[in-house]
Amino acid sequence: MAFPTEPVLVFDIETIPDLEGGRRLHGLDNASDDQVWTAMQALRVAARGSDFQPAHLQRIVAISCVLRAGNDLRVWSLGDETTGEAELVQRFFDGIERYRPTIVSWNGGGFDLPVLHYRGLIHGVQARAYWDNGIFDRDAKWNNYLKRYEFKHTDLMDVLALYSGRNNAPMHEIAVLLGFPGKLGMDGSQVFGAYQRGGIGEIRAYCETDVLNTWLIYLRFLRMRGILTADELADELDLARNFLSASTAPHWIEYAAAWTR
Numbered sequence: 001m002a003f004p005t006e007p008v009l010v011f012d013i014e015t016i017p018d019l020e021g022g023r024r025l026h027g028l029d030n031a032s033d034d035q036v037w038t039a040m041q042a043l044r045v046a047a048r049g050s051d052f053q054p055a056h057l058q059r060i061v062a063i064s065c066v067l068r069a070g071n072d073l074r075v076w077s078l079g080d081e082t083t084g085e086a087e088l089v090q091r092f093f094d095g096i097e098r099y100r101p102t103i104v105s106w107n108g109g110g111f112d113l114p115v116l117h118y119r120g121l122i123h124g125v126q127a128r129a130y131w132d133n134g135i136f137d138r139d140a141k142w143n144n145y146l147k148r149y150e151f152k153h154t155d156l157m158d159v160l161a162l163y164s165g166r167n168n169a170p171m172h173e174i175a176v177l178l179g180f181p182g183k184l185g186m187d188g189s190q191v192f193g194a195y196q197r198g199g200i201g202e203i204r205a206y207c208e209t210d211v212l213n214t215w216l217i218y219l220r221f222l223r224m225r226g227i228l229t230a231d232e233l234a235d236e237l238d239l240a241r242n243f244l245s246a247s248t249a250p251h252w253i254e255y256a257a258a259w260t261r
Helices: 019-025 033-048 085-099 108-123 156-160 171-177 188-196 200-225 230-245 250-260
Strands: 008-017 058-069 072-077 102-105 153-155
Touching: 008 085, 008 108, 008 188, 008 200, 019 033, 058 085, 058 108, 058 200, 072 200, 072 230, 085 108, 102 108, 102 200, 108 153, 108 156, 153 156, 156 171, 156 200, 171 200, 188 200, 200 230, 200 250, 230 250
Parallel strands: 008 102, 102 153
Antiparallel strands: 008 058, 058 072
């Protein structure tokens, strides 16, 4: 296969409200978690009309990736169900340091990366290759992860809407329109509830299916750009199907069956 000429890393994160951060910011030292969350919700609704917390008050509980490098396609979640947030974030940026990949997301510029920035700052994470704009690698001055209108980070939602928020589309709907399964069994609004009942494995599985959807959409985008031929696109889709057929995890069995339908 001619593709890829360099590694491609597709990523997605899942988050919950940062209750400890809310406790600090709002002076709720002696409050229970439920009381802190009630206060955070009330303050956010009063300010913005929704209880969805800002990027700096999101805590990462899962990061899932597709890595396409050489002849291999890998889909997985970083760490395990007990891995702390600081290690998850450091592992993500370590992967960028190691592979220097093109990174791909759906709304990564609008949500995932700002959250990763704030959480990395809070935890003292180092991410030299990610932030490099030519200080360490001269070529990074012209091709880096921070430029919105370049493809080193390809935010598919942003690019396809031609950088106009009024035309942003939900990833699930684009996936379904392209014949892919889209979201299965959960959406982002259900993550906190799943976390509270101990469902971190369920969250990681959901995040993995989201990131595979994003990868499949990205393949169609590469075909539209003329980077993949029709035969190369078919090969890449076969590679994804082969991954699914070799997987025994329930969420991949469900995903494969939905794609077949």
